Amino acid sequence: MLSAFWFGTAFHWLLLLLILLPANVVRFVGEGQKGTYLGVLLLVGALIALVLPPLVGAHSDRTGRRVPYIRLGVGVNLAGLAVMAFAATSLTGVGGFWVYVLGFLLVQFGNNYATAPYSALIPQLVPPEERGRYSGVMALLQAVGQLLGAVAAFVIGLLKLPVLVSFALIAAVLLIPALITLRGVPESAGPVVQTAKGPTLSWRELFAHQPFFWVFVTRVLFALGQYSVQPFLQYYNADVLGQRDAQTSTSVMLVCIIVGSIASALVGGRVSDRVGRKPVIYVAGGVMAAAALALLVAPSYPVALALAVGFGVGFGAFTSVDWALGSDAMPSASSYARDMGIWHVAFVAPQMTSAPQGALLDWGNAHGGNLGYTLVFGIAALFFLAGVVLVRNVPDAAHRRAAA
Template identity: 85%
Template sequence: MTFSPAAAPRVSPWALSAFWFGTAFHWLLLLLILMPADVVRFVGEERKGTYLGVLLFVGALMALILPPIIGARSDRTGRRLPYIRLGLGVNLAGLAVMGFAATALTGMGGFWVYVLGFLLVQFGNNYATAPYSALIPQLVPPEQRGRYSGVMAMLQAAGQLLGALSAFAVGLLALPTAVSFGLIALMLLVPALITLRGVPAEVDRLGPAGGGPTLPLRQLFAHQPFFWVFVTRVLFALGQYSVQPFLQYYNVDVLRQREGGTSTSVMLACIIVGSIVSALIGGKISDRVGRKPVIYVAGGAMAAAALLLLVAPSYPAALALAALFGLGFGAFTSVDWALGSDAMPSARSYARDMGIWHVAFVAPQLSSAPQGALLDWGNAQGGNLGYTLVFGIAALFFLAGVVLVRNVPERVHGRAQGEAG
């Protein structure tokens, strides 16, 4: 038995995207707050960068490899929910192992137990989210994907904001590390249960989806809508990761902020609040006027913010530019998922193809190392040249994404844009 999004059971956009809220909270608090501090405690100040970098690199590799494999397996069975349940369980078990190592163990022995827990977290989260990523294209008709994608983007941003606020509260109250791991587990579990209860069980009883054959990888990238959506997502992600890892250094070196961590947290909060404001609006607008006009405006705003940060006269001005970047980023994120869903070539391979599409966001994270080297080299020349180079390159990536997204044959209400009307 086969099905199409139009015939799929209805599900609330808030319930469908609740798990994304939990994963956003999970990764922000874990990757940006807990892991850097825990690695220092295990290996010391002198080796912290090396060991944290290796840990994050291994995690990124798992995020690159697992989603297409697990997604393809989910497509063959036509089932989604069992994968989410099992992946969630492994993820929670991994958090328990990491929390135990962080609170009860010391030295390199404790570090390797911590690594084991992190690998379980990565495996479980990717095992769950690969099939989960297929639910929007599988269940939502094309004319509604902008609204659903906007809700997803807004919930992700809200999860990140709450994660940042929670990290601040935990530090302010000097709560034990175990409390933070318990909070992450709770904030992952509850939204996941909302999604599992909100998505009808009929999804797993309909069998593999119809809508064309499963394309081999070579033919998948020969499919023009998928290819150009993949390329433009890579470019936008490269722009994001050209700037994001170095914001704390920028605050200290360029804006002369003594408390780099605090000033960067405020700047990130401005970005996240801006993205929450624009996420839902951008998604709704894209259902009416198309995806690409929203991306043109969003990419232009992010490129402008990256360049203007180089000449920001003060910290408050930089915060205003951070909010502008957030407005662009939220609008882009809200449309990005909808455009990606529209570009999937076959309903029979939604989870596999969405997993491959996700690689376009994960792989550019590996660019932080050469960008960091460029930053150091440029700054060594004097005049904060490194920041000019890195932020300038980010703007070029955003602008290239805006230009090349024109090649995507956008679909409106289930038809090619050129056929509409």
């Protein structure tokens, strides 16, 4: 029941970020500036995701409550989806794009308002020795939510359903799991698991805490790699692989990625409880870097799909230990929501690079030979490799303490 909200959120963001946003942006601004405007859209959303979770998390810690924040955040999120649906179905041109941006800002505000207090429930309620296992459960539900999102996108594209259907489906699949979580978590959910007692650290002290600092840095690097590629997959399918129906072909590619991630999600989490988090990260990052580079030279769409499965295996292994690694690094039970909100920033802040990455994509492609994709995918591989190298600095004591 705790993980249900993460399932709905995964469906929500996959269908919205990877399918609807790229397609809607092209309709608003045309082909020539699609990368730039999509990057701007993700940038303005990321600004909210950067600032809000730590602030809301700190307030949640002071009140000792989580559920009211989740409830209000989901409500604002749904309102934002309604504004985006109105803009996508009723407006055109750059003016319509900015109304669409307004709706997206509401979506980002609501979702991030709920995320920090929700994230605090994981280290708060899950025993340390079981965090790898349940991080794997979180990763599995995330992958299944993403898989259903990709399948939904494929069916919607195949049947040529109106865009309003997509927004209504996103709203429903976000709301129902959220209600399950809200019903399953007590209104005054308190710290059942007190594993990291101590005073609340200042921001400077938090980043001086070595486990947290290096977990934060490496998560930033993996997210940078992800957001160097993820927003532009639909354009890659059209421009590099020559797919006429790029929305449908992207959906199939996402299904391949997610199937690979499901295969490794539960296994990676359980393995990490026995051998530690870092060995799983080493393998996962190496596989993702290799797949990103190989996509540049994929001779055909079927080969690209096979590489997508390989990338998914690495991504699933990474996400299976992601929550566990973050939870292990939390220094104090008195500030779980604030610190998990700050940790969440490491994932969302790299979305801001989608704006310069989108501009780089357009600039490179304007020079011919799909140079833009070579630059962007190559940068992604470097980020993944840097994450693999630097995760070695995460003190092993963090995991030993969790396993004790």
